[in-house]
Amino acid sequence: MMLAASGFPNIIIPRRKEKLGVALVGLGNYATNWLAPGLEKTEHCELRGIVTGTPSKIPVWQEKYGIPDRNVYNYENMHEVANNDDIDIIYSVTPPGLHARDSIAGAEAGKHVWCEKPMAPTLEECQAIIDAAGKNGVQLTIGYRMQHEPNTQTIINYGSEETFGAITEVRTAAGYRAQGLPEDDWRFSLDMGGGALYDMGVYPINAARYSTGKKALAVSGIQSVEREEMFREVDETTVFDIEFNDGTIAKCKTSMGENVNYLEVDCEEGWYYLRPASSYSGVGGEVSDGTVLEPDPGHQQARQMDNDALAIKENKPPIVPGEDGMEDIRIVKGVMESSRRGGARVEL
Numbered sequence: 001m002m003l004a005a006s007g008f009p010n011i012i013i014p015r016r017k018e019k020l021g022v023a024l025v026g027l028g029n030y031a032t033n034w035l036a037p038g039l040e041k042t043e044h045c046e047l048r049g050i051v052t053g054t055p056s057k058i059p060v061w062q063e064k065y066g067i068p069d070r071n072v073y074n075y076e077n078m079h080e081v082a083n084n085d086d087i088d089i090i091y092s093v094t095p096p097g098l099h100a101r102d103s104i105a106g107a108e109a110g111k112h113v114w115c116e117k118p119m120a121p122t123l124e125e126c127q128a129i130i131d132a133a134g135k136n137g138v139q140l141t142i143g144y145r146m147q148h149e150p151n152t153q154t155i156i157n158y159g160s161e162e163t164f165g166a167i168t169e170v171r172t173a174a175g176y177r178a179q180g181l182p183e184d185d186w187r188f189s190l191d192m193g194g195g196a197l198y199d200m201g202v203y204p205i206n207a208a209r210y211s212t213g214k215k216a217l218a219v220s221g222i223q224s225v226e227r228e229e230m231f232r233e234v235d236e237t238t239v240f241d242i243e244f245n246d247g248t249i250a251k252c253k254t255s256m257g258e259n260v261n262y263l264e265v266d267c268e269e270g271w272y273y274l275r276p277a278s279s280y281s282g283v284g285g286e287v288s289d290g291t292v293l294e295p296d297p298g299h300q301q302a303r304q305m306d307n308d309a310l311a312i313k314e315n316k317p318p319i320v321p322g323e324d325g326m327e328d329i330r331i332v333k334g335v336m337e338s339s340r341r342g343g344a345r346v347e348l
């Protein structure tokens with residue numbers, strides 16, 4: 001045996017897999033412009049594979065990210081990833097109506113699953129994803145990047161520690177003015193998980209839940225459409241309240257007709273806000289004690305994926321488990337029912 005200069009035996013430790021391999025499923029706007037660039041900045045995971053239904057995207061991605069032929073799949077053969085040790089994680093970035101298909105395929109192949117928000121259009125699909133991950137002993141996390149963002153985490157701590165006393169009211173909104181989308185875009189399809197409430201409403205829903213840390217008991221809300229030629233089967237705007245188990249009310253709004261983006265929290269002994277609260281950058285705000293929450297310059301998606309990869313490596317629970325995504329869909333369903341009943345209070 002060789003001795004190192006220290007006098008101790010020079011033991012060769014087999015190289016551990018330092019970075020986990022991610023396969024992005026669905027190479028649309030978010031995967032192309034945010035997740036793939038984010039995966040160039042991550043420390044604990046990297047882009048190793050793609051799953052796509054569009055053959056013309058394959059050479060572009062292979063060349064840009066050095067992806068070998070053996071790591072390229074389509075939706076029909078993606079189950080074969082089970083035999084591919086390069087890939088540790090399947091990240092579903094398809095429209096929400098397809099998340100269950102991709103996530104279950106990934107879990108059944110023995111891969112950890114990252115699933116974009118909103119988790120899936122139905123509670124049955126959400127449960128099926130959770131069950132598939134549980135049965136196959138893989139981690140499941142939902143792509144709620146805000147829960148990884150430093151100023152948001154400060155606000156989550158203010159709530160859990162009651163830094164400014166008990167929370168008395170939350171007001172939160174997320175929305176943008178949709179324009180120029182093709183008529184057949186999934187964002188206008190109810191089955192695909194489109195509409196303001198599914199696609200953007202999960203931001204205020206999740207924000208109301210993470211800022212209070214409480215369980216939602218009841219909801220009420222009204223869904224509306226102004227541009228009927230665009231929004232034929234889904235809502236353009238939804239205004240809703242969430243009632244929590246301690247009596248706190250969150251007043252929420254989501255829209256595909258209006259730019260809105262904030263999280264405001266009132267407490268017995270102070271207040272704080274984030275404005276914007278869910279943008280890719282610039283998330284910052286103020287606190288009643290004079291603290292300024294300066295925006296963090298980091299790459300949100302890279303931070304989220306690194307945290308989630310680290311949870312897998314260290315075998316710790318992820319920051320955003322599947323149950324978190326499903327709880328938001330339970331609230332979405334309650335708000336939809338309330339709107340159908342003219343804004344009546346619906347117990348969850």
Ligand code: NDP
Pocket residue numbers: 025026027028029030031051052053054057093094095096098116117118143144145186199
């Ligand atoms: P896009 O419409 O830009 O891309 C979706 C991709 O999914 C398509 O390009 C396509 O990729 C694939 N796909 C497979 N089947 C279909 C189908 N039937 N119809 C349409 N696309 C299909 O959507 P986004 O990238 O904006 O959004 C994808 C997911 O990411 C959604 O769940 C969305 O809510 C979420 N998202 C999350 C964000 C966040 O901040 N966490 C921000 C933006 C989006 P291919 O051609 O490769 O098969």
